[in-house]
Amino acid sequence: MLKLAPADGTGMHDGARSTAIVGGGMLGLTLALRLAQRGDAVTLFEAAPTFGGLAAPWTVGDIIWDRHYHVTLFSDAHLRALLGELGLDEEMRWGTVGTGFYSGGRLHPMNNALDFLRFPPLGLIDKLRLGLTIVRASRIRESLPLEDVPVERWLCAQSGRKTFEKIWRPLLLAKLGERYTEASAAFIWAIIVRLYAARRAGLGSERFGYLPGGYARTIATLEAKLERLGVELRPATRVSAVTHAGSGALVTLEGGERLAFDRAVVTLAAPLAARVVPDLSSDERERLTSKLYGGIVCASLVLDEPLGPYYVTNLTDEGLPFSAVIDMSSVVDRSEWNGKALVYLPKYVKPTDPLFDESDERIEEAFVGALERMYPHFSRDRVRAFRISRVREVFPIATLGYSRGLPPIATSVPNVFLLNSAHIVNGTLNVNETLALVPRGLEALDAHVPAAVQ
Ligand SMILES: Cc1cc2nc3c(=O)[nH]c(=O)nc-3n(C[C@H](O)[C@H](O)[C@H](O)COP(=O)(O)OP(=O)(O)OC[C@H]3O[C@@H](n4cnc5c(N)ncnc54)[C@H](O)[C@@H]3O)c2cc1C
Numbered sequence: 001m002l003k004l005a006p007a008d009g010t011g012m013h014d015g016a017r018s019t020a021i022v023g024g025g026m027l028g029l030t031l032a033l034r035l036a037q038r039g040d041a042v043t044l045f046e047a048a049p050t051f052g053g054l055a056a057p058w059t060v061g062d063i064i065w066d067r068h069y070h071v072t073l074f075s076d077a078h079l080r081a082l083l084g085e086l087g088l089d090e091e092m093r094w095g096t097v098g099t100g101f102y103s104g105g106r107l108h109p110m111n112n113a114l115d116f117l118r119f120p121p122l123g124l125i126d127k128l129r130l131g132l133t134i135v136r137a138s139r140i141r142e143s144l145p146l147e148d149v150p151v152e153r154w155l156c157a158q159s160g161r162k163t164f165e166k167i168w169r170p171l172l173l174a175k176l177g178e179r180y181t182e183a184s185a186a187f188i189w190a191i192i193v194r195l196y197a198a199r200r201a202g203l204g205s206e207r208f209g210y211l212p213g214g215y216a217r218t219i220a221t222l223e224a225k226l227e228r229l230g231v232e233l234r235p236a237t238r239v240s241a242v243t244h245a246g247s248g249a250l251v252t253l254e255g256g257e258r259l260a261f262d263r264a265v266v267t268l269a270a271p272l273a274a275r276v277v278p279d280l281s282s283d284e285r286e287r288l289t290s291k292l293y294g295g296i297v298c299a300s301l302v303l304d305e306p307l308g309p310y311y312v313t314n315l316t317d318e319g320l321p322f323s324a325v326i327d328m329s330s331v332v333d334r335s336e337w338n339g340k341a342l343v344y345l346p347k348y349v350k351p352t353d354p355l356f357d358e359s360d361e362r363i364e365e366a367f368v369g370a371l372e373r374m375y376p377h378f379s380r381d382r383v384r385a386f387r388i389s390r391v392r393e394v395f396p397i398a399t400l401g402y403s404r405g406l407p408p409i410a411t412s413v414p415n416v417f418l419l420n421s422a423h424i425v426n427g428t429l430n431v432n433e434t435l436a437l438v439p440r441g442l443e444a445l446d447a448h449v450p451a452a453v454q
Helices: 026-037 077-085 113-118 124-139 144-148 151-159 161-182 185-197 215-228 270-276 282-289 360-374 431-447
Strands: 018-022 041-045 057-060 063-066 093-095 098-103 106-109 208-210 232-234 239-245 248-253 258-261 263-266 293-303 310-315 324-327 341-349 383-396 416-418
Touching: 018 026, 018 239, 018 248, 018 258, 026 041, 026 215, 026 431, 057 215, 057 293, 057 383, 063 215, 077 431, 106 113, 106 310, 113 124, 124 151, 124 161, 124 185, 144 185, 151 161, 151 185, 161 185, 161 293, 161 310, 161 341, 215 232, 239 263, 239 270, 239 416, 248 263, 263 431, 270 282, 270 383, 293 360, 360 383, 416 431
Parallel strands: 018 041, 018 263, 041 232, 098 310, 263 416
Antiparallel strands: 057 063, 093 208, 098 106, 239 248, 248 258, 293 341, 293 383, 310 324, 324 341
8 A cells, every 4th residue: 555645744544545536526426435435545625615516406596406407217226326325215206207398389298109199290100200219229228339320310310301300400409509410329329218218118107206305415415424434525625736746646726735645536527637637648638628528508497386297398499598498396396495396497508608608697588588488377577586507518429439539547647547427438427327437437446556657
């Protein structure tokens, strides 16, 4: 075991291997748990004042709930195992949810075979081909062969050009903007597989769940467990650089403080990781920065009443300022929010989109105005609170040949490791896939004994 005196004395733990983890989202928190359980002296650095990252809670009006909409699928094995270990899985509430489509200026249910057959934008043959596309995709187990096929080509071959234009293209545009042309068929495959994973028994039988108290409870329980295991939690501490140092790794904090560890794991999204680890090789840097990330501007609205019966309303009409309508009230018991309803309006955009610099007031005006046009019974005086989350780098787009350009977990910088959303292949970004990265990270850490720099 190697031990290194920290530059200023903090971060040093007697007798145990010291590991710094940069990023206190669900990935960093869970990796900290596993390493602390193995006896590592772990320090977890998080830039934000609270832990949780994309899954962190925040306050909107008089309620505290997740900053971005989150549901758990019954089939999310990694997440449910963690919840079980934290004593929370038995408290999960499960139910079925409704899905709708807003198409041709009207809302349409899409919950069962009859709804599907009644769905007006497509004729019977087109609907059958669409249904077959989904069934076929849900049966594919390995995404690698799909990585070399452009998503548009694959969907047109499966569903036909008309259905692509009327259904798939608007959905792709909503999630990826014009960059959908760069996505491979693996992108849509991963979404279909996840949505249909819990639905195997037939249309409409999926089970979606939430933990009473929301992610705030999962994260608070994790934090308490980490503290009991001796993990040093450092919220509100932004790391500006991770470099090698002697036989360990050096973490430099914003403000200049430097701390030495035996090793460091950076869990930030790929473009952010590239900035924080300055000594990566040009090939490693290229692998991180060439991943196309999608960002999000996501509004949370507290309303007196739910908007409608659907958890997700997909939009196929053009000209709406958001990508979908998510009515959390159809999943979560409203007693969680003093009887109010919670709606999210996500707009998926690229990291450089001007919407990131738009004022909250203008976004609220555009979003609430569009809701009034969509829902005749809704008016802006029903909005009790409105808050906007902006994150520029959320998920990497599965582009052509995606997994051939993966960044390494063990980098060429001795004792410095990367683990992040860019390492997810064969899946979409969700907490379950995020947690599935943890064993891969541990394996890479185990395979590399701390190395001194020559
Ligand atoms: C709109 C939306 C909806 C979603 N819906 C679902 C869902 O329904 N179900 C589901 O399972 N998943 C969902 N997800 C995905 C889920 O949130 C992610 O899979 C998960 O939170 C990713 O965790 P992470 O730790 O990898 O990344 P992050 O949460 O991004 O964590 C990275 C952390 O690093 C911190 N950081 C950044 N820079 C620094 C620095 N320099 N120094 C220190 N810290 C730094 C950040 O503040 C952040 O806390 C959704 C995500 C979004 C955005």
